[in-house]
Amino acid sequence: MNPNKYISDVVKKIPPSGIRKFFDLVTNSKDIISLGVGEPDFVTPWEIRKEGIETLCRGNTTYTSNLGLLELRIAISYFLKTHYDLNYDPEKEIMVTIGASEAIDLALRALLNDGDEVLIPEPSYVSYAPCVILTRGVPVFIPTDEKNNFILTPDDLRSKITSKTKALILLYPNNPTGAIMKKEDLEEIVDVIIEKDLIVISDEIYSELTYEGKHVSIASLPGMKERTILINGFSKAFAMTGWRLGYIAAEHEFIEAMNKIHQYTTICAPITAQYAAIKGIYECEEDIIKMRETYDQRRRFIVNGFREIGLDCFEPKGAFYIFPSIKKTGMTSEEFCEKLLKEEKVAVVPGNAFGPSGEGYVRVSYAYSIDKIAKALERIKRFAEKIL
Template sequence: MRNPLSKTVVNIKPSGIRKFFDIVTEMKDAISLGVGEPDFDTPWHIREEGIYSLEKGRTFYTSNSGVKELRVEISNYLHRKYDLQYNYENEVLVTVGGSEAIDLALRAMVDPGDEVLIPQPCFVSYDPCTVLAGGVPVSINLKEENEFKLTREELLSAITDKTKILFLAFPSNPTGAIMDYDDLKDIVDVIIEKDLYVISDEIYSELTYGKKHVSIASFPGMKERTIVINGFSKSYAMTGWRLGFAAGPKLILEQMTKIHQFAIMCAPTTSQYAAVEALRNGDSDVEMMTDAYDKRRRYLVNALRNMGLPCFEPYGAFYVFPSIKGLNMTSDEFATKLLMEEKVAVVPGTAFGECGEGFLRISYAYSIDNLKIALERIEQFVGRYLGGN
């Protein structure tokens, strides 16, 4: 019998998070600071709208690019929040989570051999999706001393004549880093001069603390070369609804819509109607959740620093990315031992790229009470090993 499998797929490494997930699920009483999703339930008025749409019998396909009302609201939202102008008719596409939009953007733009720059540590899907699209992923290792922002020099030194796309994902999962206006301004002219396209994954854009999110697409000359990806999972605590969107130039969006139309047909109808409600009446929910995250963030950063794990101040998402270089062990060892000895699950930094070695991703999408218990245990653990035993 012939080998049923594609070589490309077989050669893709399974997600580093997966391996750790299998260990954790065997520990029955572990407490986790390892999730990448909000602890809040979707606000009730949004859920209720989903229920109502089911009651009304809205159980059919929608148009490929998403229901018009939702695309209109997305267009308004992007304008209201990030000063971006997109025509709902042909520059907005509703997708199955931000994840689908990432895949579509790559497949629509990458030809075999095109290089895609991926600043790491980053979300787990950029690299494999690039490979599946036939591209060549090129990592840029971001540095702690730059607070895990992408610098002009790092960008310049990674560009070759095959480079076509740059991934930007700020606020960042896993580091919590953001890039503000000045940071982005520093790289915009490089992007334009080298004629790169940008896939800007802004899924955490609502979750910033003390600083407002800036979209790179809002810079002059950038809208025509940027695909903005966003969604409802993080900002409105709607991960399970699987709803995201892409906005970008018509030329690219048309091709993305074409793939979406054949591969997916349309995003879930119930989720789309719920999302209309989220965008129309959800601002105060976002505010409430951001406020809660901010308090936990300060609490977590302070506690980690006090126990001797240095971490830079993360201004976005809901992660802290402390360094464990003072302890004589790898990220993987730390996470595994912490789980075995103290029953606390965190994610090793290496799950997000090799340059995550020496770091951990700790999520604060947990109640303060939960964080307290977990932090006490981490402190005991760190106390035992700090100093390099």
């Protein structure tokens, strides 16, 4: 028997994650300093962990509503209002998901018919295009450029729209570049979005990790709430990656459609994580601020470090990544990363893992201690001195 012949042609054509594929090389290696994983190095704040423990001790181990605990949806509504001036009805316009990853999948499956096109600015997070393909949609990439601060411009957006375009995915603050789109940047693309009748899937998982000013959601702009599916979660800002908890805020009709899929596949998010997240929203604001301040310190330290080494480095204004250019080395992104790993035992991610316009760059996470970053910079400097 050949199991491979039974596997879907669509699945066969999807390449493995460029991030995971590269880090298979790291798994069994010793003395590696990895600056590759996009995961907070902070432990989940104690009040959240304590609530999780107490929830289990109380015996709260059942299913919840498909949409999630109403108490959590009320808390999320409060969070969105107080942080981003967004108004969502917790009973009808918010649903809780198993991480932001499930939220992305639900949004795409609820929206797309065969052949519908989805616009994806890139460099961008690796899972969007495969998720579009798995829904029988067509991903269409919009290259962004460092000279424009890696933001999506109205001209770039308009140039990729066809009669089959249905949705636009936005990820700002951006993974991998750390770019943000300010209110005025978003306002410039809103007219195109409304004119062309597009739906926006706005992945705002890094919204609380914005270092200059406050994050602005495109859903807060006139005419955009009704055509935006807002995705967020607790993994990054609350350091809750392993709790697997995200959420969607959108018009009731969108929520109803996504909940149909959710109830037949995952049923609901884990109840323990939901109760813990309520505590996080109401009592862990100071923890979020402290983590953000620490990331900001690391951000400035690592950007300065790369520039002193002699590698050009775009200054990120959000998330916890830098995206330095390695073009002056004459190497491809993968060559640079493989040689750096082999010769100096530092792991970073090739920029082309995030799309063709990421070629010539590498993604470096600063979700690590200053000491670890400093040691990695010493090794990268030694490596660069041999090739520059």
